[in-house]
Amino acid sequence: MPSRRDLLKLSAAAGVAALLPACAQVARRLPKREVPEDLTPRLASAPAKRLLDRAAFGPRPGEVAQVEAQGLENWLEAQLTEKASEDLRLKAQLMRLDVLRNEGMELRDIPEDIMLRQLNQAAILRACYSENQLFERMVDLWSNHFNIYARKGLASYRKAEDEKEVIRKHALGKFPDMLRASARSPAMLAYLDNQFSNKGAPNENYARELLELHTMGVDGGYTQRDVREVARCFTGWSIGRGLLHKGAFRFSSDDHDVGEKIVLGNRIPPGGGVEDGQKVLDILAARPETASFVAGKLCRHFLGDPQHAMRPRLAAIYSGSGGDIKAMLRTLLLSEDLLAGLPVAKRPFDYLVSAIRATGAETDASQPLQQHLTKMGQSLYEWPMPDGYPDGAAPWTGSLLARWNFAIALADGQIRGTDTQVAELMDRTGELTPAAAAEALIHQRPPSPAKIKPATAQEAIALTLAAPEFQWR
Amino acid sequence: MALERDWYACDGKGHAEVPAPRVTPSVSRRGLITGAGLGAISWLGASSSLAQLTVGQGGGNHDVLVSIFLRGGMDGLNAVVPYADDHYHRARPVLRVGAPNDSKAAERAIDLDGFFGLNPALAPLLPLYRDGELALIHACGSGDQTRSHFEAMNTMERGLNGVSEGSSSGWLARHLVGTPRERATPLRAVAFGRTTPDALRGATESIVLETLDDFRLDIEQPREAGVLAALKDLYAEGGDPLTHAGRETLQVLDSLNRLDPKSYRPSAGAYPDSDLGRALKQVAFLVKADVGLEVACVDKGGWDTHYGQNLAGLLTGLLDDLAKSMAAFAADLGPHLRKTTVVVQTEFGRRLRENQSLGTDHGRGSVMFVMGGSAVGGKVYGKWPGLSDAQLDEVGDLRVTTDYRAVLAEVLDMRMSPAQGSGVFDGNVGPPLGLIG
Numbered sequence: 001m002p003s004r005r006d007l008l009k010l011s012a013a014a015g016v017a018a019l020l021p022a023c024a025q026v027a028r029r030l031p032k033r034e035v036p037e038d039l040t041p042r043l044a045s046a047p048a049k050r051l052l053d054r055a056a057f058g059p060r061p062g063e064v065a066q067v068e069a070q071g072l073e074n075w076l077e078a079q080l081t082e083k084a085s086e087d088l089r090l091k092a093q094l095m096r097l098d099v100l101r102n103e104g105m106e107l108r109d110i111p112e113d114i115m116l117r118q119l120n121q122a123a124i125l126r127a128c129y130s131e132n133q134l135f136e137r138m139v140d141l142w143s144n145h146f147n148i149y150a151r152k153g154l155a156s157y158r159k160a161e162d163e164k165e166v167i168r169k170h171a172l173g174k175f176p177d178m179l180r181a182s183a184r185s186p187a188m189l190a191y192l193d194n195q196f197s198n199k200g201a202p203n204e205n206y207a208r209e210l211l212e213l214h215t216m217g218v219d220g221g222y223t224q225r226d227v228r229e230v231a232r233c234f235t236g237w238s239i240g241r242g243l244l245h246k247g248a249f250r251f252s253s254d255d256h257d258v259g260e261k262i263v264l265g266n267r268i269p270p271g272g273g274v275e276d277g278q279k280v281l282d283i284l285a286a287r288p289e290t291a292s293f294v295a296g297k298l299c300r301h302f303l304g305d306p307q308h309a310m311r312p313r314l315a316a317i318y319s320g321s322g323g324d325i326k327a328m329l330r331t332l333l334l335s336e337d338l339l340a341g342l343p344v345a346k347r348p349f350d351y352l353v354s355a356i357r358a359t360g361a362e363t364d365a366s367q368p369l370q371q372h373l374t375k376m377g378q379s380l381y382e383w384p385m386p387d388g389y390p391d392g393a394a395p396w397t398g399s400l401l402a403r404w405n406f407a408i409a410l411a412d413g414q415i416r417g418t419d420t421q422v423a424e425l426m427d428r429t430g431e432l433t434p435a436a437a438a439e440a441l442i443h444q445r446p447p448s449p450a451k452i453k454p455a456t457a458q459e460a461i462a463l464t465l466a467a468p469e470f471q472w473r
Numbered sequence: 474m475a476l477e478r479d480w481y482a483c484d485g486k487g488h489a490e491v492p493a494p495r496v497t498p499s500v501s502r503r504g505l506i507t508g509a510g511l512g513a514i515s516w517l518g519a520s521s522s523l524a525q526l527t528v529g530q531g532g533g534n535h536d537v538l539v540s541i542f543l544r545g546g547m548d549g550l551n552a553v554v555p556y557a558d559d560h561y562h563r564a565r566p567v568l569r570v571g572a573p574n575d576s577k578a579a580e581r582a583i584d585l586d587g588f589f590g591l592n593p594a595l596a597p598l599l600p601l602y603r604d605g606e607l608a609l610i611h612a613c614g615s616g617d618q619t620r621s622h623f624e625a626m627n628t629m630e631r632g633l634n635g636v637s638e639g640s641s642s643g644w645l646a647r648h649l650v651g652t653p654r655e656r657a658t659p660l661r662a663v664a665f666g667r668t669t670p671d672a673l674r675g676a677t678e679s680i681v682l683e684t685l686d687d688f689r690l691d692i693e694q695p696r697e698a699g700v701l702a703a704l705k706d707l708y709a710e711g712g713d714p715l716t717h718a719g720r721e722t723l724q725v726l727d728s729l730n731r732l733d734p735k736s737y738r739p740s741a742g743a744y745p746d747s748d749l750g751r752a753l754k755q756v757a758f759l760v761k762a763d764v765g766l767e768v769a770c771v772d773k774g775g776w777d778t779h780y781g782q783n784l785a786g787l788l789t790g791l792l793d794d795l796a797k798s799m800a801a802f803a804a805d806l807g808p809h810l811r812k813t814t815v816v817v818q819t820e821f822g823r824r825l826r827e828n829q830s831l832g833t834d835h836g837r838g839s840v841m842f843v844m845g846g847s848a849v850g851g852k853v854y855g856k857w858p859g860l861s862d863a864q865l866d867e868v869g870d871l872r873v874t875t876d877y878r879a880v881l882a883e884v885l886d887m888r889m890s891p892a893q894g895s896g897v898f899d900g901n902v903g904p905p906l907g908l909i910g
Binding site for chain 2: 203375377394398400463466467
């Protein structure tokens with residue numbers, strides 16, 4: 001029985017429909033590896049492009065040459081240390097969003113769906129157009145690390161503040177600072193049910209996820225007893241109600257369990273207050289397991305493998321620098337492993353943003369664009385579990401049709417609120433064949449020109465964005 | 474999740490948005506029958522090659538699980554009637570469905586087992602019941618006491634028992650995540666509707682379709698073939714999961730194109746011209762098209778019968794559609810029914826005592842249905858708690874004696890090849906009822 005591959009090759013000319021059998025008798029080989037070895041040669045691109053793909057959300061037209069001229073180290077250092085002010089256009093777009101302008105309580109009249117839409121809008125706009133690309137990528141990473149499901153309770157009204165005070169404040173700062181801010185975040189406390197945790201009935205949800213997902217990881221070696229003790233330490237970490245406290249963090253000493261606690265072998269003496277929880281955060285932030293877990297997250301996101309050989313080195317940098325994210329990134333982002341290693345799969349958010357950037361499209365990131373992201377399965381802040389959207393290729397295999405439809409709609413200029421200006425792009429690239437134009441614009445060697453013969457520039461761009469190569473970074 | 478406005482007729486928590494009118498039987502309440510529909514799909518008359526497909530191709534070692542959620546709170550007491558219980562008749566002088574031999578009743582139940590009877594509107598399900606392919610579970614529900622549509626639906630779709638804590642992910646999502654299959658099909662889990670149901674949240678493998686028409690390359694006809702051909706070339710080689718999935722997706726697109734859902738005709742029976750009928754017809758199509766469908770979610774709303782439950786065929790219309798759609802589905806599947814399990818549930822039942830508007834208010838226990846080739850049907854399962862004042866709960870509702878999760882867990886365990894300790898349901902759901910054999 002010929003393999004599916006043979007069938008497809010044979011049938012290219014004849015028309016596939018005639019040859020594909022209706023039944024599932026054809027053997028399906030499970031892919032043995034996550035990474036596209038076959039694609040690797042085609043994806044072995046200039047280091048500057050690789051860096052823009054990994055550290056940023058992909059290059060804009062002309063940006064690869066710019067970074068090459070500037071020098072990779074210089075570009076990266078600027079990304080790490082300088083905070084470029086947002087361009088006026090992006091600022092104006094963000095200013096229009098209630099979710100960024102108003103405080104939690106003032107937003108209460110706005111329906112939850114609109115809140116979610118605006119939160120998505122802000123994130124997409126920033127990822128597409130901010131000059132602080134590495135910063136925005138880290139915001140995406142940490143927002144998933146400290147995931148909050150915006151549809152639970154009032155989370156959609158609290159998430160913007162969490163994004164500002166927890167994620168955006170510390171994304172390129174020190175991990176322990178971000179951890180401490182997260183523990184006080186009303187959005188997080190409500191999401192993980194800590195707001196009513198009290199000495200009579202300590203709630204273990206936050207404590208468990210703090211250990212399992214935020215710091216040490218499920219294999220970190222903590223015990224169920226530790227979870228319970230940590231929960232006791234966080235009793236009273238709550239959200240203020242009433243005019244005075246207005247939904248802000250509030251420590252309720254009445255609810256706090258003042259007994260002695262032992263957390264991971266550390267004795268927390270009786271009679272403590274809010275400092276009990278603070279001590280736990282200090283302990284956890286300093287653990288080598290946390291250093292390793294955080295290093296693993298970075299390896300997963302930037303190298304495609306949470307168990308990558310670089311992990312111990314990054315963990316050591318964490319431990320030696322008090323959890324300095326920049327220090328870890330400096331080593332990681334200019335490493336040979338990253339610049340010349342295997343490709344990493346793009347999640348839908350990555351894919352969508354990289355496509356907007358690659359084509360130089362101008363978007364208001366409104367509902368028509370967000371619809372595509374939703375169909376791909378990654379509408380932001382809508383992942384119900386605290387572990388955040390999955391990374392890797394396997395979880396996202398169902399999103400391909402949605403990606404293809406997005407690519408077609410984008411290239412055709414069919415997304416309301418998004419302007420692709422293909423004609424202008426063609427002007428810029430001059431008299432090239434559609435396929436070559438696509439290459440010039442998207443810095444990918446387009447899929448073998450002999451195989452596809454796009455009739456128009458739009459089609460060339462659509463196919464380039466839909467091709468396997470563009471699903472990886 | 475956002476509640477569709479046509480699922481319920483109150484403010485969501487059982488309170489009338491305007492003062493409930495006192496209803497006298499002569500007033501027509503046709504306006505109560507809500508239920509905005511999906512666009513009509515015209516099914517053309519051409520015959521379908523699907524009728525020739527035989528069972529047992531691909532499929533794997535698990536069933537197709539079809540989850541039908543009746544939104545609004547189905548009145549289980551009038552669906553599967555405890556006609557032998559006097560309290561029922563006394564509490565519902567107008568709304569009651571009479572015993573099979575009750576000459577004075579407006580409607581008479583079809584006897585099932587000497588105690589329970591089927592609402593006559595559910596008659597199309599009777600043959601399936603008698604053939605052992607339909608099991609009924611009464612006094613079934615969750616521990617949720619809020620009697621709020623939103624809370625109760627949320628609880629059930631997350632597979633919880635009524636505490637507000639617990640995973641925000643859906644029970645079907647946890648099943649999907651816990652049982653990775655070899656086949657990377659894009660149509661593993663399909664919800665027919667406009668938004669992802671809560672039961673599927675937390676699984677990247679589910680998609681939402683209003684109709685199967687939505688699962689296609691969104692491009693005009695003349696260009697479609699060329700782009701599809703180009704994509705086939707682009708995805709022809711490569712062993713990584715994404716390229717592999719690309720080929721799978723293209724094959725599914727191809728199957729759907731060739732087999733043409735629009736011209737599909739059921740191999741037996743006739744579906745009602747309703748949203749539910751259309752949705753189930755498409756599920757049947759997918760089952761026969763062998764595209765790797767494992768979970769299908771379908772909704773039917775309008776069950777929130779606070780006013781005039783038996784006027785203008787309100788409840789009977791709903792039951793009629795449900796029964797005809799399910800019967801048509803079973804008939805259409807034919808031998809495929811052996812590897813299909815349908816579960817029907819509702820967020821809560823309705824109060825025993827009829828209200829002043831000749832309707833019923835939010836209750837607790839209701840009826841679940843399990844239909845499939847492996848069902849041990851022909852029986853009403855569950856421990857009947859009784860309807861005397863002492864036997865009802867504090868508010869006057871039918872007590873829940875079977876945790877709805879016991880039913881779902883048994884279906885998953887027996888028919889869906891779950892991984893060891895898949896952890897779909899937390900805590901003790903109670904022993905299996907023996908309704909899958």
